[in-house]
Amino acid sequence: MDSGVTMEVPVCLIENTADGKFSVNPQAIEILSKITQPVVVVSIVGLYRTGKSYLMNKLAGKNAGFDLGATVVAQTKGIWMWCVPHPTNKEHTLVLLDTEGLGDVQKGDKKNDIWIFCLAVLLGSVMVYNSKGTIDQDAIEKIHYVKVIAEKIKIKASNNEDEEAEFSRHFPIFIWTVRDFTLALEINGQPITEDEYLEHALKLKEPERTLSDQNFNFPKKCIRMYFPRRKCFVFPSPTSDLSLFQKLEQVSDDQLCPTFMEKTRKFCDFIFNYGEVKCLDGFQPVTGRMLGHLAEKYTEAISNGHVACIENAVVTLCESENKAAMEKALEHYESEMGKRVKFPTETMKHFMDINSECEKEAVNIFMKMSFKDKDLHFQKELMGNVQEKKNKFLVENEKASADYCTDLIGKLSSDLEKTIKDGTFITPGGYQKFKEELDKIVEKYNADAKKGIKGDEVLQNFLHDKEDIGNTILKSDNALDEQGKKREGYQSIQCGAIP
DSSP: OOTTOOOSSOEEEEEEOTTSOEEEOHHHHHHHHTOOSBEEEEEEEEBTTSSHHHHHHHHTTOSSSSOOOSSSSOOOOSEEEEEEEOSSOTTSEEEEEEEOOBTOTTTOOHHHHHHHHHHHHHHOSEEEEEEESOOSHHHHHHTGGGGGHHHHEESSSSOOTTHHHHHHHHSOEEEEEEESOOSOSEETTEEOOHHHHHHHHTOOOSSOOSHHHHHHHHHHHHHHHHOOSEEEEEOOOSOSOHHHHTTGGGSOGGGSOHHHHHHHHHHHHHHHHHOOOOEETTTEEOBHHHHHHHHHHHHHHHHTTOOEEHHHHHHHHHHHHHHHHHHHHHHHHHHHHHHHOOSSOSSHHHHHHHHHHHHHHHHHHHHHHOOOOGGGHHHHHHHHHHHHHHHHHHHHHHHHHHHHHHHHHHHHTHHHHHHHHHTTTOSTTHHHHHHHHHHHHHHHHHHOTTOOTTHHHHHHHHHHHHHHHHHHHHHHHHHHHHHHHHHHHHHHHHHHTOO
16 A cells, blocks of 8 residues: 555545435545555445444454444444555555445435445445345345346446346455354255355255246346355354443454354455455456546446446546556656756767657556557557657757857857957968867867767857858958068069169
């Protein structure tokens, strides 16, 4: 989990509003947004006052946290969230979702219960259904919410006749926990496992001859179809002491039934070792940020009276995540170019080598964070944005080189400029002296290794500027030389005329 995220206590993720709708808690979304690791999401549902919160606290490694309550009044309202470091995999974060009890007589809203159940299915990678007593037909009837899943949840936005067959690919592992279990695990006198007990309870009555048979089989068929990956744990009562039972969060483990504690440990170990990372389409790991987005989209659909559509939620999530991936990748490119490129670069090749490294890293970041980028739309946009940034860096590199070279040539030629201004070169042989000084400047200029890509251009401009001055000095030099020759000739004639 990101080092900035610590949750000492749970917070409400999705709450019931006064008008009977659901709303997402911004504080919870903010917490999830900071979790960049893949998340293992354990949601728990079941009838109220069946001890769901106790199991979730144990998964968090605590005795208290999720409210247990000690009365017949259901404590948990909406869906509460607790994000904790994964006990066995430091690369993952464990997200625990405790739901309000189903079938609360004081609440009396079956529609609310259905949506709580559906949200637990949609958000979880592991869903725990908690009940008391035994798994008999009555217990199976009480999980009647499975019968309306196809009405409340859609996989595809368009109509799909085979959609029910696809649910299992998107739905979580299903764990049925049976509390206060007192029966012997056996069938016809033969011992059976907890999983075999569950499968026996889900056995269909065949053939279906009557409507009664169909009604008997229907909830079982739903469980078998929607949740092909199933597990069962049965727990004895934690204690026979009612006073202890009413304050389990304050009771030490050694005060509770050893068998109960052993079952609790096995339950937690299974979650820690076999609970899967939440995935989209069966392959894309979900991070905390992505889970928050899904919670918002599903809750929004429910509150607006719409069917919760997995495909629609994934499409909007893809757009959001791919934009975030693009921004992160572009930010990395710009930041690393700013750090690694020392303007001006000595050569264009040096600039392009650094650019290629940063560009490759940016693409890798995008590829790791993005998914379902149809037609490479966002990747193409990223490359276009990278090219724009690259062009700006090129302009900056050229300007830095031009500024450096202009300053360098200015310093090296300052004495030359002063000499030109003073007319020092307007003497016989002045052009040769001018050329010698110019050559010295060029030699010193070329010896500087920091000039960058505009070095030759600035030098050529400088030499071009000095051509007219050089020509003027050369003409003056030639004129003075001609005058000198005439003067020497005249003096020779004068000397020859003396008697």
